[in-house]
Amino acid sequence: MSLFTSLDDLAQQVPDQSLVVLPPDYSNVPVAAVLALIRRGVKDLHLLFAPIGGIAGDLLIGAGCVKTLEAAAITMGEAGLAPRFSEAIQSNAITMKDSTCPAIHTALQASEKGVPFMPLRGLIGSDVLKNRSDWQVIDDPFDKDSGPIVLLPAIQPDIAMIHAPLADREGNVWIGKRRELVTMAHAAKTTLVTAEKIQDKNLLEDDLTAAGTLPDMYVGAIAEVEKGCWPLGLAGHYLPDTDMLAEYLKQAATQSGFEDWLKANGAIR
Secondary structure, eight states: OOSBOOHHHHHHTSOTTOEEEEOOTTSOOOHHHHHHHHHHTOOSEEEEESSEEOHHHHHHHHTTOEEEEEESEEBOGGGOBOHHHHHHHHTTOSEEEEOOHHHHHHHHHHHHHTOSEEEESTTTTOGGGGGOTTSEEEEOSSOGGGOEEEEEEOOOOSEEEEEESEEETTSOEEOTTOHHHHHHHHHSSEEEEEESOEESSOGGGOHHHHTTEEOGGGEEEEEEOTTTTTTSOBTTTBOOOHHHHHHHHHHTTSHHHHHHHHHHTTSOO
């Protein structure tokens, strides 16, 4: 199978029931790929955000693609609450695994390092622990006087999905300073990428791009998609479409309005 593919073929590489990790709204969200997943009718996803979600999560939840969600939050930020997520939680349409930003990063880092768990102390005293039976609290085995510590099981996503400003013909992907994308890709079994542009020059051969490049060994497929983050922005390339985001929130306040928005933006044929 070719590394380079179309957007819809990329979405076909996400099986139902996959554990999929997506980045937060400020970090290269592959919105076009999310719409392609909805268009293909993916079901029963175990959706993880590293560490918070926004419109991508709201879209997938509203379209009925999500069975289980793990995130520190789902929010549209200054624009307000995420309407389809809020309704799904209130109606028990999805199972929510509450987490925190450090906990999600730590669990992904455990998988990145190839270890079964990682410790994290900052959760001690929080109510989140009461709802996470998969997290274990133990005494520090090296210093009994330092108090308890939480062990978090590693999270290994089946698929990480990201958007990038640039990729090359070797399959390397430039992500710049967005290091959470590196953690996602290292932790996941494979990474599916949409990119604004695919160039011939090898990104790893240029000192100016090599340090911010994800090597091809982590990449399963790449689709060239201009404005692949829209209506979100891509730092250094285009700003968020605030008018469209406001329109989305207005329409997504109801399920019928949400479906109208999907149809207007090509996610429902």
